[in-house]
Amino acid sequence: MSPNSFSRRDFLRTTAFSVGGLTVLGLTGCGMTEESDVSGAGASTLTAAFIRPIISLDPHGPSDVDEGTLLACRHIFDTLVRRDGKKLVPNVASKWSQPNPTTWVFELRDDVMFHDGNKLTAEDVKASLERVAGSDTPQAELWATLKDVTTEGPHKLRITTERPLGTMLASLTLLFVAPADKLGEKGFFDKPIGSGPFRVDSYTASDHLNLSAAKKYWGTGSKLKKLKLPFIPENSTRLTSLKSGEVDLTWTIPPDQMESMKGSVDLDISSVPSFVYYFNWFNCGRKPFTDKRVRQAMWHALDVRKIVNSLFKDTADVIKAPIPSTVFGYAEQQPYEYDPAKAKQLLADAGYPNGFSTSLMWPRNMSPEIKSLAESFTTYWKKIGVKVKLEELEQAAWLKRLLDLDWDMDLQTNGVTTGDADYTLGRLYTTDANRLGYSNKELDDILHSARSATDQQERKALYRKACKILWEDAPGIYPVQLNSTYGMRTGIKGFEPSPDNQPVLTRVSKG
Template identity: 55%
Template structure:
C-alpha cells in the first residue's frame, strides 16, 4: 500500500536520522522544443556499473533498475499479480513442463524480431552463468523454441516458481549477446534504448516504440551522484524532479515546500546480519541466539531509523509472499551471558563483523550499535568496513565471521531469498539443515500458492529459531516528488516503472 504524507505525518518523521540509497529524477533543460520537458535525470545510490542482466551484478538493484528499462521479460509483476510480458500466456502441461506463447510483434532496438530462440538463448545463458540468478534455474533440463512464438521449458523436477522467476529473466538478442563489448551499449526490446553508458558514471536512455506503448518520457539519464546533500539541494531548487528513497535525516530540508509531496511504500529491502555457521563459535546455535539477545534490536531500529524502517518479525520482510511472523528475540543481556556460559564461553570471545558503507542507510551506525551491545556481554567484535569489491569476494568465499548487509527480495517471493540462500547446496553462510532443505525444495517445486505459503511459514520458523542470522530492519521507501511529476508509481522493489511518467510544464 502506498501512503502520502500530509504535513502532520511529514513533521513526525522530519527529525529521523537515516542515510539512504536513493534514485532521483529531474527535468533536463535546454533546447528549443518541448522535448526537454519530458526528460528525466535519475541518480541511484549505488552506481550502475554493469548492464549485463545475467552477469555477476544480476541481482544488484542498479542493474535490475536499468534492466527493467532496457530489456523485456516473458512475465512481469504488477503489484501482487503476475501479468503477461513478451509471453501472452503460459501453461504447466505436466509437472515438469511449461509451455509459453509469445507475442509476434516484439522487436529489439536494432529492428530485429524477438523470437522464442532469443528467449531460449537468454535462459540458457543465465542458467550457465554461475551467478546469483543461476540458482533459480538449476532444475531446467531443456529449453526448446518449437516455433518463433512457442517456447517449451522442461525441468528435471517440478518448478512451481517458474512464473515468478521469469520476472527476472531478461531477454537478449541471441545473435549478439555474446559479442565482445555488447554490454557497453546493449540492445534490448524494452521501452528505452541505450544512447550511452559509462560504468559507474552515467547511463543515457531514450524512448522507443514498444509493444506496450511508447513511454511518455523522451529521455532518461542516470548519473552517479554520491553526495546526499547535493541531491536534496537539487530537489529543493527544482533541478531534480524526484528522489527516492529520501533519507529521513534530510526530510527537514524539504519541510514547507508546497511544490514537493512525499509518498511512502514498504519495500522488499531489509537488513540482515549473517553468522558464519561453519566457523567457531557460530557453529553453536546457542552462541548465535546469545548474540541476538544481546542486541537491543527494537531500540536501535526505532532510534536509528524511525519511520524509515520497521522491526522485522521473520527472515524476510512482511511485504514478501511467504512471510510468517515469529516471536521476537527479547533484549536480555543476562540471558545472553547465560547462553554463552552454557556454550563454554563464559568469558566471552573475540570475533569480527564485515560490511561496506554503501550497502544501505546508516550501515555504519547500525554496525557500531550492535558492536557496542555485544561488548556488554564480553564479546569483542572487530569492525571491518571494507570496499564493496573486497566485501563481495570475502562473502562468496565465506571469509567472514559475521556479515551485515541489505538484501532485496526482488521477485517479492520467499523462494528468491529463502530458497536461494538457505538451502545447504547454496552454502552461503555455512548453515546446513536437511529438514529445511526438504521444505525449501518442496516449496520451490510446488505451484499451489496455499501449500507454498504453509511451507514458507515452517521455513521462516526454522531460520529464525536457529538464528542463522539476525534480521533487524525492513526498510520503508520514501519518495520525494515535485508537483510537476505525474503518473509516477512508487515500487516496493525500488525499481519503478517510468513508462507512464510525465513532467507537467
C-alpha cells in the first residue's frame, strides 16, 4: 500500500443521501477569504440552549451521529460539501469530478486555515476520513464501500469505492475535517481545533460549550462575537431562562408550553416539519422479540393516535412509515389498528398466552415527552399481559448499552440528518449493521441497490419496498414524527429554523 492510500476494512457498512447522475460540480463563486464580522453593530453574544446535551466534540467518535455533537461540530469544523436546502454544494471542496463510477476526485480550496493558523490540506481530509471509516462508530457505516483514499498534492484528493456509491456527496456533509497531526493526541477533542466559523473557548461534557468567532474564516464569518451553548436539563428552567432573557434561543419547545409562549410579546416561535421522529426498537436477537408476531402484537396493543394527540398536540403527527414524510424515500403505509384482542391472539400464537416480562430503556433529556411516552406504552402493554421495567439512563450509559445490544427495547428520537432514507434505513437496518439484532436478506439487497443507484426514481421505488418490509416485520414501533420548534427572544435576527435540529447560527444577530 502506498503511503498516501488507505484500504477499507471489509466488514463496515454504509448509508446517506444520493445525488443522481452528477459528474462535475464547479466553484461556487465565493473564492475570496473573508474575515469574521466580530465588530460593529452585529457583534454580540448569543446564548442558545438545545434540549440535548453535547456529550462529545469528537466528530468521529461514538457520538458521531448524536444531535448535540453534530450541532457543535457544525460550528467548530468544516466539511467538504454542505447542504443548502435540498441541494448539495461545495464547501471546503471547491469542485469535484467523477472520472468513473467508483472514483471521485475533489479539489480543495487553498485558503482554509485551522484556528491555530495552519492550513487545511488533503492530508487532513484523508486522515479524518480514515479515522471515521476505520472506527466502530455509527457513522462508520456510511463508508462501507470505501477502498482507497489518496492525496495528490496538498489540495487534491481521490476517493475510490469498491462499487458505485450514490451517497458519496451527502456522506461528506457529515465528514468534519480535523488536523491530521492532532487526531492521535490524548485530550485533543476536549478542546479541539477546527477550521469552522467558531473556535472553542471552554467545554465541559453535558454542561456547556462556549465558542468565539474565528478571527479569520474563509467563508462568511459569524455576526456573533460569542456563542454559548449551555445544557439546561430541566425543561421548566430552560424555558424560564428564555422568558427572563438569560437564554436568547432554545429548542425544542414542549407541547404543553406552546400556548403560554405564543402569548408573550417578548418571544417568537418558529416551527418547521422536521427529519426527527420516535421509534421504539425491539432487540430482535433476544426472545421474545425474535418472533415477528410478538413485535406486531406490541404495536396492535397501542392506541397510537390517542397517545400522540394527548402528548404532542399540534407539535407532531402520527407517522405512517419507518421514516418521516419529510424525507426522500418516504412511502406511506397502512397504520397498525388498535386491537388488544388481536394483540393477545398474536402473543398466544407465538407461545406467550399469559404475556411476559421485559424492559424498556431511554436516554434522559432526549426529548420533553419521552418519559411520558414510555409510561403510556407501558400502560397499554400491561393490558395484554406484558410487564415492562422502565429504565431511564444518562446518555453516555444509554449509548454504550445501545451499541452493545444490551437491552430489550429502546425508545428514542432519531434524526434523518441528510434528509434521505438511506441515512436511516441503510445505516441501521442491514444485517451487517446489526444495530438491533434484525436481519432480512431481501431488505439487505434492496437497501444495497438503493445506495448504489443514481437514478432518483429507481431509488424511490426501492425505498417503497423497504418501507413496506420494515412496517410489516416491525423491528420497531414508529409512532410519531416531530416538528422542530424553536423559541427565541424578539430581538433575534437572521435565524433560520432547521429540520434536523442542528441550526447553524453564524447568520444570527441580536437587535
